[in-house]
Amino acid sequence: MRKNKMLVAFACCVFAFLFLPLFIIAVTAFGGESAITFPIQSFSLKWFANIFTSGSFISSFKTSFQIALFATLLALLVGIPAAYALARYTIKGKNMIQSFFLSPTIIPGIVLGFALYRFIVLVMRMPVFYGLLLGHFLAVLPYIIRVVGSSLSQFDFSIEEAAWSLGCGKVSAFFKVVIPNITSGIMAAFMLAFINSFNNIPVSMFLTGPGVSTFPTNLMNYIEYNYDPTVSAVSVLLMAGTIIIMFVVEKTLGIASLAK
Template structure:
């Protein structure tokens, strides 16, 4: 009886987690003209239509650029920060960690409004630059935390041995530390990429006419059109994210870092 209850709970949990994906996939495969579930027949025409919508293509490219370059910038800032926090006795280190984590602790709506009100408008930033800086700030906490976890598992005496053998601190970092934490750095990049690409609240405040990320463009599209193409695109994005995480887990052991 106990086993039946356990399996029942597991089954309900899987339905709760996977059910929405199944609904979206089937809704996107509807043969009808309106977004509905159960679907009115099955067809792949809406999946094909996704690739013909110009605004989706443009916003997809913008989201890819923001996710890639924003994550790279976050790593450029986050890796040295993680190194310093793990290798040096910095006064107020816990305060620094809390400040760095603020973008993921504070609700995204507040972050977006604050950036818009106190940075974008007063400094007259372009929308693209504002989005880039915002996505970098949002990904930075993940870069610091994941790389810090990887740094914590690296023995400090390996680096000290390289210094004793004649390397400078920078050379020891490049030749010894970085190769040994590359798995954590790549895991941080993948986590940051997925987080940035799917980001909504902050992007909602900072997007503007002609410059919208893909999630924001999908919201705008649904305001004027209620066909299943948005469901089809949502399913494709879900598959893309799952594929990225699956490959990362197979190649890097992604779960060790997050």
Template sequence: MNQQNHFALGLITLIIFLFLLGPLAIIFVASFEPTSVLQFPPTGFSLEWYRNIFTVSAFMDTFKLSMFISFLGNLCALLLGIPAAYALSRFDFRGKGLLNAIFVSPILIPGTVLGFTFLRYLIVSYSLPLEAALFIGHTILMLPFIIRVIASSMANFDFSIEEAAMNLGSSRIGAFFRVIIPNIKSGIIAGVLIAFLESFNNVDISVFLTGPGLSTLPIQMLTYVEHYFDPTVAAISVLLMIFTAVFMFLIERLVGLSHFTKR
């Protein structure tokens, strides 16, 4: 009976893996289709559509914009998130739970609702340019990931070391930069990488904050498949999968996914 349970559990696990990874494998194989129609199984092998990515100017332009918004928004979220994570981890104060809930709310609110809210107020009510609205939206999107991961790193930090540094003559700011930051730098890097991936691959918020002449790479991919059905988007998807896998490997090497998923 025990062996039957193990067999059934293994079979269910295999089915789940096939369900999750099967579409990715199909996209990977289909990206090498030599003809101009996306199909599976492919009729041959060709790298033409990978070369086509770099010849379509819209993909390169939107890739640069996505990278710029993700880097700039990440920097802003980092400048806001590190002090917020420090305050939430270091001090007990009135309204701490409410403040923490506000910081986490962009994760809990559906992306379409959040995107429509940004559209309604940032663009319609305050008439901000699309670039500014996109930057603010992505900064708010990344902030909870920065705060949560860095706060998880600070949860394992012994703040008596900071107090010892202050007793030896260091100011609180000096102790923060000389003692705390070096000890949580792996958590900071991991938070930056996770937030970057969330911003770079975002669709539900970006679709409300882009328009004619301004688009991110994921939105441009959606626009492309409305007019073309060649394997170019499949080729881009493969590159993005590799890109994401490299980032997740770096995160795992830095702090380990279990370090903050258990919190």
């Protein structure tokens, strides 16, 4: 095979562009100075300690984790049957319903956030936590429908009919035969929705309120007033967490299942 030197150099540049900032952040997390500097002058782990002592990071992490988990589970509960109905039956206006379900991924997040703010906070006056939960549920639902739907579109529904013919009722056949064959799709949808909710800023920004903030919004607020390496330390921990999750996914399902 002929090696194209230009291509190799170009690929190296792209990787450098992608990874150098991450590398610099990771290094600055271990600096002893009170402001982010690179290269670091002295070594210290105090910024890591700072994360756990400051409290707001821990509580907002908890909030974000709960919101992401519950919103995703709720969205799975609603999204799987919706995706099933869309894949299984020929419904009038099927294409329209499909694009309607996907619209939140196309509409700018800030617009969605503002719309939810008007509705959830101003009109319904929901408690902050439940408002956030509802907002995130709506924001991640399209991902679930999309990913589960694409995995259902490859499912041979005569398998389900075979189960019926063998004496299986419709609901029971759905759990015994359909679900086990789309688990990788459901897992992928779960990961995608969870990460999206966990990272979400535009929706959270509008829906957080006194005493309740999500992890990303908390991080943003922190940076506004402090320029110390705590943020870098947080980033390092998040990256480590992501790497561990990806490793587990790769070992159990294979990364490719997320890209399907």
